Amino acid sequence: MKLDASKLPALLQQHIPKWKVLSEPTRLQRSYAFKDFNEAWGFMSRVALHAEKADHHPNWYNVYNRVDVELSTHDAGGVTQKDIDLATKMEKIAHDMGQ
């Protein structure tokens, strides 16, 4: 179920403070910068394994050490708890990698 866009800033602040809300369509955004391509790809590999298990996948764009991520739930036409959960998992993976 789509989360109320007006409630997202507070939810992000509490759980995933480095993420931003973009609009039309409503989506979550964060850019990661790693040491090099190897680290960025390692991060993406770990996230990919989780995403496939959860059947919820990021939109992302990688250039060398940077990974730009946008999360939304296409079926719901906005942001759902699944996006918050995936963002939370990405934060944990990045943290475990020394970010």
Ligand code: H2B
């Ligand atoms: N990922 C994301 N981010 N949003 C979706 O709506 C979505 C998905 N739908 N992964 C899933 C797959 C759907 O296409 C399959 C058929 O379950």
